[in-house]
Amino acid sequence: MKIRKKTDTIKDKILEKLILNKGEPVSGETLASELSVSRAAVWKQVQALKGEGYMIRSSTKRGYSLEGSPDVLAPAGIKAGLGTTIMGKNIHYFKETVSTNILARDMACSVEEGTVVIAESQTGGRGRLGRKWISPEGGIWLSVVLKPKMEPLYAPRITLLAGVAVAKTIRSYGLPAKIKWPNDVLINGKKVCGILTEIGAEMDSIDYVVLGVGIDANVDTETFPEEFRDSSTSLKNELGGSINRVEFVQRLLSELESLYLKFQGEGFSSIMEDWRNMSATIGEWVKITTQTRAIYGEAVGVDSEGALILETEEGKLEKIVAGNCEHLRRGNVA
Numbered sequence: 372m373k374i375r376k377k378t379d380t381i382k383d384k385i386l387e388k389l390i391l392n393k394g395e396p397v398s399g400e401t402l403a404s405e406l407s408v409s410r411a412a413v414w415k416q417v418q419a420l421k422g423e424g425y426m427i428r429s430s431t432k433r434g435y436s437l438e439g440s441p442d443v444l445a446p447a448g449i450k451a452g453l454g455t456t457i458m459g460k461n462i463h464y465f466k467e468t469v470s471t472n473i474l475a476r477d478m479a480c481s482v483e484e485g486t487v488v489i490a491e492s493q494t495g496g497r498g499r500l501g502r503k504w505i506s507p508e509g510g511i512w513l514s515v516v517l518k519p520k521m522e523p524l525y526a527p528r529i530t531l532l533a534g535v536a537v538a539k540t541i542r543s544y545g546l547p548a549k550i551k552w553p554n555d556v557l558i559n560g561k562k563v564c565g566i567l568t569e570i571g572a573e574m575d576s577i578d579y580v581v582l583g584v585g586i587d588a589n590v591d592t593e594t595f596p597e598e599f600r601d602s603s604t605s606l607k608n609e610l611g612g613s614i615n616r617v618e619f620v621q622r623l624l625s626e627l628e629s630l631y632l633k634f635q636g637e638g639f640s641s642i643m644e645d646w647r648n649m650s651a652t653i654g655e656w657v658k659i660t661t662q663t664r665a666i667y668g669e670a671v672g673v674d675s676e677g678a679l680i681l682e683t684e685e686g687k688l689e690k691i692v693a694g695n696c697e698h699l700r701r702g703n704v705a
C-alpha cells in the first residue's frame with residue numbers, strides 16, 4: 372500500500388484552498404503561512420499539481436489561481452466543499468489498485484468510520500457471488516468503512532441503504548434510477564451500479580462493514596464485454612455526455628451520510644420505504660438462483676431485513692435471504 376507523504380497532504384491542502392477560492396488568486400504568502408511551510412515549499416507543490424494536470428496560473432503579484440482541473444478523483448477535489456462530517460473525512464486515493472474493498476478491509480480496524488478508499492481503476496475488482504468486477508478508468512470505484520453498532524444479522528440493511536443512496540444520487544441527475552433486489556441500481560432496466568458489502572464481525576457485534584460501490588460513470592458502453600452490453604449501461608451513455616465524477620462522489624457521500632444518520636437516529640423503516648418506492652423488482656416475475664436451487668415466483672415484497680418475499684406459482688410464500696435475481700417476463704419460466 373502506498374504510504375502518503377507529508378508533502379502529499381500539503382499538496383492536497385493547497386489544492387483544496389485553490390478550489391475553494393473558485394479561480395480567484397491566493398498569494399503564496401497566505402498559503403505558506405496558513406499551512407506553516409515556506410513559500411518555496413508552496414511553489415514546489417504547485418509545480419507538482421501542474422504536473423498532475425491542474426491548470427494553475429502563477430503571478431508574482433497576485434499569487435496562484437486554479438483555472439482548470441483534470442478529470443481525477445483526487446481527495447482534495449472531493450473534500451473541497453463536501454458538506455459531510457463522517458463520510459469522506461479521510462480519503463485514500465489510488466490511480467490503480469487491485470480492489471478498493473480489499474484495501475478498505477485491510478485498513479478497516481485502524482481507520483475512522485467513514486474512511487473512503489477510491490481508485491481510478493481496479494485490476495481485480497470483486498463482484499457479488501465471487502464474480503469479477505470490470506473496473507476501467509472513467510468509472511467510480513470506491514469503498515467506505517463503516518462501524519455501525521448492531522448485530523451482524525442486520526448488516527444487509529447497510530446494503531439496502533447504499534442502494535437507496537446511489538439511486539437517489541443518480542435521480543438527482545434526472546435519470547430514472549431503480550433498485551433491483553438486492554442491490555443493483557438500474558437505469559431503464561440496465562445495470563449501472565453494483566454494491567458489494569463485506570463485514571468483519573464477532574458472533575453478536577459488527578467490527579466493521581466495507582461498503583463497496585462500483586458505478587459505470589464515464590465508461591463507454593462499447594467497451595463493455597459483449598455479454599454485458601445488452602444488460603448494462605453507464606451514466607455517460609444515459610446522459611449523452613460525461614459527468615463531473617468529483618461532484619457525483621460528493622453528492623453520493625452526502626446522501627450516504629444523511630441516510631446513515633437517519634438509520635442510526637430513527638431506525639430503518641423510512642429507508643425501507645424509500646427502497647420499496649424505488650424497487651424495480653417488486654411486482655416482477657423473477658428467477659432466484661441460490662447455491663442449492665432455482666426458485667420462480669412473483670416478487671411481492673421485501674421484509675424489514677431486506678429478504679425478498681416471493682409468491683410461487685403454487686401460491687406459496689417464500690422468503691429469500693440471498694441469491695442471484697433475474698427479472699423474467701411473466702410466463703417465461705423455462
Ligand code: BTN
Binds near residue numbers: 500584
Ligand atoms: C456486484 O457484483 O454487483 C457488486 C460489484 C461491486 C463493485 C465495487 S467497485 C468498488 C469495490 N471494490 C471492489 O472490488 N468491488 C466493489
